[in-house]
Amino acid sequence: MKSRRSFLQKLTLSAASIPFVAxxxxxxxxxxxxxxxxxxxxxxxxxxxxxxxxxxxxxxxxxxxxxxxxxxxxxxxxxxxxxxxxxxxxxxxxxxxxxxxxxxxxxxxxxxxxxxxxxxxxxxxxxxxxxxxxxxxxxxxxxxxxxxxxxxxxxxxxxxxxxxxxxMRFEGNTLEVVRMRREGELGKIMFFQGLSGFRIGDPTQWRLNKELAGGGAMMDIGIYSVNGARYMVGEEPIWVTAQETKTDPVKFKPGVDETIQFQFGFPSGAVASCLSTYNMNGLDKFYLNGEKGFAEMQPSTGYGPIQGRTHKGPLDKPHITHQTVQMDEMSDIILAGKKPVLPVDGEEGLKDLIIIDAIYKAVKTGKKVALNLT
Missing domain, CATH: 3.40.50.720 (NAD(P)-binding Rossmann-like Domain)
Incomplete structure (x- = not known):
């Protein structure tokens, strides 16, 4: 990714002494x-x-x-x-x-x-x-x-x-799809698909160590589809089912997931079908379907530029380095009390962890697992 490498600083204030701007x-x-x-x-x-x-x-x-x-x-x-x-x-x-x-x-x-x-x-x-x-x-x-x-x-x-x-909760094309959904341009949301995966390399890296990573692909790349399903559909899932596939038990040891397919149900009746994997390349796609239209993004969560289209045409918000936008926005949240379009606080992180716990439980038991995130 390109970096414009310019920095303008006029004033430095301590967040410890001035936590919010009036x-x-x-x-x-x-x-x-x-x-x-x-x-x-x-x-x-x-x-x-x-x-x-x-x-x-x-x-x-x-x-x-x-x-x-x-x-x-x-x-x-x-x-x-x-x-x-x-x-x-x-x-x-x-x-x-x-x-x-x-x-x-x-x-x-x-x-x-x-x-x-x-x-x-x-x-x-x-x-x-x-x-x-x-x-x-x-x-x-x-x-x-x-x-x-x-x-x-x-x-x-x-x-x-x-x-x-x-x-991704600050990325321009992502926020445009969220705006369209919120303003009813897609109609009633019916379906979301999230594909998140790549073929992981070095088998000795910490991401394949259960003690350090807490799991496998789900804890690294799969969380993008978990999180994306929530902000794209605009609801919290109320149930999850999941199935695991493991083709390389040497590389992916017990407790380190290689591939998990998982499904959500939402209060409105919308459903989601997602895939998390460390064994397939080129999986970075979101698809949102509503009664009046659709949004498709591919790549959907990579470092950019994010590309996609809707029933109205291409998504064309300019690409700005994601981490640059994120850190400026987080400065506003911390120092100016700004409320972002999509929250990024600890409660949001906790919801993803509750869902991932349920996905692993569904894999283990083979049963539908109820969720209550409200």
Missing amino acids: PSLARDFSEISTTEAYQGPILRVAIMGLGSYGTRVAEAMKDCKKAKLVGVISGTPSKVTEWQSKYNIPAKNCYNYENFDAIKDNPDIDAVYIITPNSQHKDQTIRVARAGKHVICEKPMGLNAKEGREMVAECKKANVHLLVGYR
Whole structure:
């Protein structure tokens, strides 16, 4: 993906001392022209986990107007040194996994973006919250709903935001389909299809380790169809059925799913049919069918550009690097109290974990599993 590598910063404020901008001072940032220098508060972020996706976020943040990378947390000293130089990060904002609780006493960091293996999310989220910093956590938010509930509760107790890295909930073409559905242009929604998958490589990576990942494809790529079904249909599912297929039990050990097909039912009568896999390439498609029209997106959740069409013609919103948009929007949520079109808070992350727990239960029992997310 291309990065325009421009950054305009005029004012730095601490989210710890000024957590919200008064409504009377809030601006409709969508109306700011590309030539106008942003004058509002900046969300100062430390990234925890300096792997490939952490790097992607860091590069994307170079184009942010409302968020800035100011710190790092890593267990690899060489990476810390490299990032210090590359992103001009002061030594006082660098931590490891043992000492990062000390961010409590660092007024120059407002939030921590956790981009580590799934099994570490809960404990790291709780430690960041107890240090008084806002939390942005990559998906899945935790290993299961039990962990998710603990994370939500701890962040509420600490009075900090818990947001989840649902970048697609800010993407232009995705939001256009949501708008069409909400305004009745598709009519009554009848059916959703979500296909999420790729052929995974290195068999020794952490994503194929149940202790670190909490599962297999479902916890990594399948969650896109779980989450997408919810915001595309606009309802919460009330039941799920699921079936697992495993063709390579050596690569995909017990507890690490290779391929799962799963189905949802919704209160309106709409249904969904989805596929999550680590063994098929080219699966990145959403299809939404209503009585008056349809929307089809392929690719639907990749890094972009997202492409698709509806019964009215092509989807043509401009592509902007997803992580750039996400971090600017999250700055608005945390610092300006903005309510996004599609929420990305911890409660949303918890709902996905409840559904994934039910999918695994349906696979194990072969039975329809009831859901209650309201």
